[in-house]
Amino acid sequence: MLRDREEVKDILQQIFSLIWTGRKELEIQSQLSGYLYTAVRNRIFKVIAHKQVTSKYISSLADFGSTGECETDHLTRERQLLAIIEKEISELPEKMREIFELSRKQGLSHKQIVCSLICLRKP
Incomplete structure (x- = not known):
């Protein structure tokens, strides 16, 4: 057997x-x-x-x-990477950071970014 x-x-x-x-x-x-x-x-x-x-x-x-993937490890790495990215974004010059955030975080096109920057400057 x-x-x-x-x-x-x-x-x-x-x-x-x-x-x-x-x-x-x-x-x-x-x-x-x-x-x-x-x-x-x-x-x-x-x-x-x-x-x-x-x-x-x-x-x-x-x-x-x-x-299989280790979800905990990936989530930890993702959080660490996001923290590094946010730190680097915060260290950009003010105008560059503003344009970056309008582009990447709000998803605006180049044309929309230009329009929003011009509208913000008008008194």
Whole structure:
């Protein structure tokens, strides 16, 4: 069932070790061969189930690694970048900053910016 001779040896060793350590409390109600068969079968099912869980976990981890993104990291970087940009904008000369903000933040065209600057200057 497992197709791995070493793994089967490990399972048998574990079962015999458990039987030996619990030999004083162990009461086998049926034949020893039936008890051993059931113990080995149940342990194999447990190993197979554990392999399936491990396989699913590794698969989901690989999928996340190839397609997933770390949102927290991206959001932090975005906030840091925005803070740097805002700092640099605030250090621009007044007129240049005003034109930049009209263009980038308010989305005005060059013509609209010129009109708004001329209208602001008229008394």
